Structure formats: C-alpha cells, structure tokens
Amino acid sequence: MNALNILSGGAAQGLVASLAPKFKAQTGLDIAGEFGAVGAMADKLRQGMPADIVILTSAIITKLAQENWLVPASISDIGLVETAIGVRSGDPLVAVNDATGLRAALLAADAIFVPDTKASTAGIHVAKVLRQLGIADEVASRLRIFPNGATAMRHLALSDAARPIGCTQSTEIISTKGVTLSGVLPKGCDLATMYTAAVAMRAAAALQAQHLIDLLTGDDARGLRIEAGFLDVRN
Template structure:
C-alpha cells in the first residue's frame, strides 16, 4: 500500500470512529417504553408510535385492549410503563392501589358516543327518550363493548338507562370484549346497529353514524393518562412530554378526539 493510500485509510478509520462517538450518546440513551392504551386509541397511537420512535430513538411498544383488561393486567404485575384509560374509573382503581407515580396523572382526551349502523346510507336516528331503539333493531342485535367493564360499554349503558331505553334493548345487546370489536360486528353486518365512540366510527368506512347520544345522558368521557410506579426512566418522561406536545395533539385531533388543556 502506498503512503498516500495509508493516509486515506487512516483518515477513513478516524472518521468512522468519530461518527461512532457522535452516535454513542443517542445509542446509550435509547430505551424501551411500554404503553397500555385503550383500544379506541388504535389509530392515533399507531401514528404517535412511529413519530416518537423516529424523533427520539426510543422504542415504543403499544398494547391495545379494553381499559378494564389492561388495568387488571397492570394489577397482576404486567410490565407496562404508561397507562392511558378510556375512563377515570379504572385509573382511580390503580391509583388507589398505589400503582401510579405520584402526581403523574392527567386528563388527556375527551370523546363522545354514537349510534352506528351497518353500511353507508343508513337513515339518521334522533336519540332521546322517545326513540324506539328496540323497534329499530327488529330481530337484530345491538353491538356494544362489555357494559359492566369496558368504558365504551359503561357509557353506552349509562346513556340508555338515562334515556329509559335500556330495559327494552338489553335482551338484544351483543357484548364485545372492546369497542373495536363492537365496531367490527357492525362493519361486517353481524349486527345492524352498535354503540361506539365517535372516533371509532370515523375510522371505518363500512358504518354510518346515525345519531349522537346526548352528552348529559352519561358521565363525561375522559381519557386519563399516567406513569406507572414500577420504574422511572428518561424514556418514560420523554413519552409523557410527547403526549402533551403538538405532534401527539395533532394525531389525536385527526382521529376526532378533543385534546384537553393540561
């Protein structure tokens, strides 16, 4: 090898070493964050996951299911770092059990519940105490998330009870494990109608929103978020900050959520 070639080779090695040194802090600081999030956040969390990983170098693992199932998994020791629930009740239960980092809880989002129908040309329904929902169903079923456990089902049942409609339709309710499963029942035609969040309905072209349940017929639909008490890392703190930031806000708003001022 000539002297010139040796010089070039040494320069190349030096440049490679320098690049590794520059990357080392980022590589050393990379960490994994596991987020348990309500199934109704599926679309927004997919976008947030991709953007957060690209911008921070951290790995984000998102587990989506009904809030009740996720909360029970956390109680049983599941290795989650962040929890985003579709209602305050399950977050209350974890907080009362000492499973949240103190002062880390905040209200993130607001939503609404709607009546959906299969197809794209269903007629609108005016929802109120005089609505003949049972007659509208005929021999069909009303798809809902688990009415005593999953927030979307809890809100839906509360609204139907408030409007005096629950007793008539209860025998026709087909309960699903989570709100996305209830949405799928209607989207595939297994049930002619269902009750889901407005944001879920907007995510599927095979259903039509035919009516919105009055906001005063059910408790406010609030999504609280919190850092869980099992560990504390820079990556967790970075993700919580990201949830409060403009990129996440835009992702949530694109799916129809109302982002609450924090």
C-alpha cells in the first residue's frame, strides 16, 4: 500500500495538501483520491469507491455514519468554512460588505464562476442567494458552473472576461493560484459550514486514516487551518 485513499469536499484540499509531506514522513504514505462537491463525494462512497478517510460537511458525515459507512468514534470536526467572493489576482477587489454591495458586484460581473449548484455546498448556496437577491434570472446566462469550487476558481484565474468574479468556499479561493479572496458573503447572505473528518468503515488503512485526522485537527495544525481559511472551532 503506497497511498491513503481520501474522498473529500474541495474545501479541505488546500489544508490536506499542506499536511501531506508531514503525513508521508510519519507514515510513508502519499494521499490519493478525490476532492469535489460534497454530494458527489458522498455518492462515490455509497457506490463503493475505496476510501480510508472521508472529509465532508458535518451534516453529510452524520448521515453517512448513520448509514454505517463511517466509524462513529473517529468523527472529528476540522473547522468552519465561509462562502466567499474571489476575483482574478490583479483585478480590483469588489465591495461585498452588505447585500446591496453583493448584488451590485454580481450584476456588474460579466462572468460568475461557481461550483455545482445542485451537489456542492457553496453552489447550492449561491443559487439560493441569487434568488434571494432577485437576480437569478438576470445573471443566469453569466454563470460558469463547474463540478467543484477548485475547478471553478482555476477557470476564473484563466478567464478572459472583462469583469469576472467567483463564488465558492473561502478555502478554495485561498488555495488557487491566480485568484484573490475579495471577501466573505455579508450577513443575511452568509454561510459558514462545518467540515468534519471520519475513518471509512471499510478502510484498508484505518490507523493511518486516524493519524491524518489527528494531524488535521491537532493544535500543531491550528496555524495551517487558519492560513487555509478555516475558522478554528477551538477559539
């Protein structure tokens, strides 16, 4: 066995990557698997994709544990992740301090890069916010929808649109080269989602999976969590 298999929401990809060298030094294992929309990752686990560790929203982790896909005793919260606005690096930041500012920023954009609006945490929320702001129909043709937030942000970074912006988890914006965090969604439009890790019931490397969870949630990684965009649950 050369690698620990992971199924994770894209929100945790940057943090996992930052700890991968330490994990390999301590266990001899690389980290392999998939990062994507949380709903899609949960379905992959249910469909039998091999996994040792799963990192998804707390609500989905709870449901998967109830379905006997995860080891209940291993469940550990990593931290809260906010949904936010990103711009291409070098573009002016946009004002999203209140709902009015967010509405104006979205209307001014000629391309809006978002993750899956039916299977991802941030994408589902973006669709809700657009309806809430009364602009869903007006901006529908400008939406650029991708399977997950990381992919959406990579395409934002390379966009040749005049005024593109993106909306996804803050961690995905922070970890994408060529994209800058402009601000989290304002009160009334905001969303902070708890991301949680657990060992898969059918894990081939359960001890190593638990070790990675300990690294992700431990006090030594607090600075890395904050740098990656997690709001530390231990504050």
